[in-house]
Each structure stands twice: as C-alpha cells, then as structure tokens.
Amino acid sequence: MSLPPVDLTPHIERRQRLQDYMRSLGGGIAVLSTAPETVRSRDSEFPYRFDSDFFYLTGFTEPEAWLVVLAGEREASILFCRERHEEQETWTGHRCGPDAAAARFGFDEAYAVERLDDLLPALLLNQPTLFAPLQAGGALGERLARAQETARQQARGQHQLPTRQRDPRPQLADMRLVKDATEIALMRRAARISAGAHARAMRHVRPGMHEYEIEAELLHEFRRHGAQSVAYNSIVAAGANACTLHYPAGDAVLRDGQLLLIDAGCEYDGYAADITRTFPVNGRYTGPQRALYDLTVAAQDAACAAIRPGASFNDGHEAAVRVLAQGMIDEGLLQGSLDGVLESKSYSRFYMHRTGHWLGLDVHDVGDYRQPDSTGIEGERPWRTLERGMILTVEPGIYVRGAADVPEAFWDIGIRTEDDALVTDEGCELITRGVPVHATEIEALMRE
Structure with a gap:
C-alpha cells in the first residue's frame, strides 16, 4: 500500500530539542506512550485520537505505540509499534509496521511493540535520569514499573539504574507554545x-x-x-x-x-x-x-x-x-x-x-x-x-x-x-x- 509522504523535518527537530534538554540535565532516557484506544460500548471503540505530545514528537498516529529517546553517551530515537497483521488489517485498516515506520518517520530504530518488555530494561541500564510522566498510571506506569524491576535484576550490581525521574511534559509544553x-x-x-x-x-x-x-x-x-x-x-x-x-x-x-x-x-x-x-x-x-x-x-x-x-x-x-x-x-x-x-x-x-x-x-x-x-x-x-x-x-x-x-x-x-x-x-x-x-x-x- 502506497502512503502519502510525511515531512520528517519538524518531528526530527523536536526530538533533537528534547535530547538537548535531556543533555542539559545530564542525559538519560525518555519514555512516552501514545493514547490508548477507548471502548465506546462492548466491542466498539470511540474514534481513535493519538496523544498530542506523542504526535508532536513523532508524527505517528497509530495506537499501541511507544517512543524511547536516548540522550548522552548514546543518542537514539526508537519507536515501538504494532506489527503488520493481514487479518487485523482487513478489519481495521493499514498498519505501518516497524520496518516502514523507521524509514517513514525518521527513527533510528523501530521494533514490534511486543518486544518492549524485552528491550526496555536494557535501555534503562546506566542511564542517570528517567524522563517520564511523574506518577504515570495505566499501561505506561505498569510497563515502566515492570521494566525497572527487570532492569534491577539484570544489573546484578554491575550496572546503575536511573537515580532520578523528571517529567518531560513541562518542557514539551514550553516547546509547543x-x-x-x-x-x-x-x-x-x-x-x-x-x-x-x-x-x-x-x-x-x-x-x-x-x-x-x-x-x-x-x-x-x-x-x-x-x-x-x-x-x-x-x-x-x-x-x-x-x-x-x-x-x-x-x-x-x-x-x-x-x-x-x-x-x-x-x-x-x-x-x-x-x-x-x-x-x-x-x-x-x-x-x-x-x-x-x-x-x-x-x-x-x-x-x-x-x-x-x-x-x-x-x-x-x-x-x-x-x-x-x-x-x-x-x-x-x-x-x-x-x-x-x-x-x-x-x-x-x-x-x-x-x-x-x-x-x-x-x-x-x-x-x-x-x-x-x-x-x-x-x-x-x-x-x-x-x-x-x-x-x-x-x-x-x-x-x-x-x-x-x-x-x-x-x-x-x-x-x-x-x-x-x-x-x-x-x-x-x-x-x-x-x-x-x-x-x-x-x-x-x-x-x-
């Protein structure tokens, strides 16, 4: 399926500005998720609308997506999103998929969202600060807590976990103004x-x-x-x-x-x-x-x-x-x-x-x-x-x-x-x- 081109420049520049902010505070890892789908009644959802901060940084509009931004010794922007799925796409429409998303939206890496729990703990290791919404609830809070516990087990005293957490939303709000x-x-x-x-x-x-x-x-x-x-x-x-x-x-x-x-x-x-x-x-x-x-x-x-x-x-x-x-x-x-x-x-x-x-x-x-x-x-x-x-x-x-x-x-x-x-x-x-x-x-x- 041929998709219309996306102007990557604004979203890439915004992620770079977020990285600049993170580096000014000693670097670290930022983790953001887009809005979940919301049930309207039984098996019918409300029309989907993405999270505004997530869209501002990515341009990506599909649900079940996560953004990881690294700033410091390693610089990267990583997307986790849904895989292509022929049967599901028959019912709900085209999915970009990780491979196409990386190229189309200018990410350094992209993976299936199912791999988030496997890959996020290692990404947390040796990061001084975790930039994520404070007191995050719902899926974001649960995934972060699970990833931090897994990272703690993987560290075994040889690696450091983030010792600070900062909410990136005030900085994003200033950028969006x-x-x-x-x-x-x-x-x-x-x-x-x-x-x-x-x-x-x-x-x-x-x-x-x-x-x-x-x-x-x-x-x-x-x-x-x-x-x-x-x-x-x-x-x-x-x-x-x-x-x-x-x-x-x-x-x-x-x-x-x-x-x-x-x-x-x-x-x-x-x-x-x-x-x-x-x-x-x-x-x-x-x-x-x-x-x-x-x-x-x-x-x-x-x-x-x-x-x-x-x-x-x-x-x-x-x-x-x-x-x-x-x-x-x-x-x-x-x-x-x-x-x-x-x-x-x-x-x-x-x-x-x-x-x-x-x-x-x-x-x-x-x-x-x-x-x-x-x-x-x-x-x-x-x-x-x-x-x-x-x-x-x-x-x-x-x-x-x-x-x-x-x-x-x-x-x-x-x-x-x-x-x-x-x-x-x-x-x-x-x-x-x-x-x-x-x-x-x-x-x-x-x-x-």
Missing part, C-alpha cells in the same frame, strides 16, 4: 475550514430549525474540506441556552427574535481551530442585542490591540474587561464607577471567564500562563510574556440571565465573540476572520 512554520500552516488551514463552517451556518439558519440541524451543517463543512474531526464538541445554543458556557448542541427550536451562539472548530491534521459567533436567527439584531453584541466586538478589538511580542498574556484580558465593564455600566446592567466595578469584580456576574487560552494540538493547549521559574509578590508568578509564533484565542463575552435588577430588554441574552490570534512581529493576526464578525457584515451575509 511557540509554533513552527509547519504548525502555523496547519492551523491556518483549520481556521479557514472552521470559518467556512460558521459562514455556512449563518446562511442556512432559519426560525423553526433545531440546534442539532445547525450542528449538522458545521460537521458537513468540516468533513467536506478534509478535517478529520471536531476539535471539541460543538456548542450550538439558542436564546437563553447561550448563557450556559459549555452548552452542547441540543434539540431546542430556534425562534424568531432569538440569538444563536455557535462555538465550534475543526481539527485538521491534529491542530485545532476555535471560533465563536453569535447572530440573530432571523438575520436582524434587535436594538438591545446589537448593543451587547457591539460591546463584545469592541472588547475583542481592545484585547487584540494589547497582544504583541513582549506584552503580558494578561494584558489582553485586562483590556477586554475594561471595555466590557464600562459597557455594562452604560447599558444599566451595573451601577457605580468603572474603577469600583473593576475593583469589586461585579462585572463577573455577566462575564465569568477569561478572555483567551493557548491553542494548538489541543483546543485548550498546554503551556503555563505564568512565567516559569520565577517568583512574584506573595508567591504569585508574573504572567508569561508573549512571543512571536504563539497562538491564543481572544473571546470576550457577556451573559445576561433574567433577574429583577436587570433591564428586561437584556434578559436571556448570551453573546461571545471569539477568534484565533497569531502573535506576529507587528502585533497579532486573527487567522479566523474568514467569517464576518461585525454585525452589519453578518446581517449582509445572512441575506445571501
């Missing part, structure tokens, strides 16, 4: 597909439809353009349902005069997009809807203006909160001065989440939001400094449930406006603007 050119290209592709899906939903929505029908339009557009999966379960929330932040698409009927909030993005070759738009079911915002909608767009503009290399991760959030808080005062949702509202955080009644998160192989991607290895006042570390190549979401919102002290015109309005921002030398680029964000542009699209 700044995207390389390959990753940025994939995320642009995911963003274009996802933006097209949101535009499709805007064109198709009509009063009387159900939330799940709009979800189906999103899924159709994702798959039609080659996305392998959703990046997360789509939120399609009509009316008051939009005030529930992680509301799953249900069977509610879309009614004339309501807003529809869609938070959805696809996964393309492992990388996620994350977009939210809120638009009127009948194609026209009411006055109160438009007032709050324009407020979220203004807050997003303020946040984006604060995103640039050298800025703090929190700068965008603070800029968005100031705009939202002032708007809540102007519209009569809150009373008092802007400084008072910010100090008391009374705005959190209507805006209870942060303005963004890292984005990449995971929709809520890895990476500390605080500066690593630093100290702050009373032990609180300062916010991380943004760098060129980071990608984060920008998603201010406002969620107003009905209450006696809330103007009735705003009852049960939930709005969020979200785009994906690539940090550039000049500031940031919103890579998801293939779907309109301004109210007049959305209304024009919906008239098509």
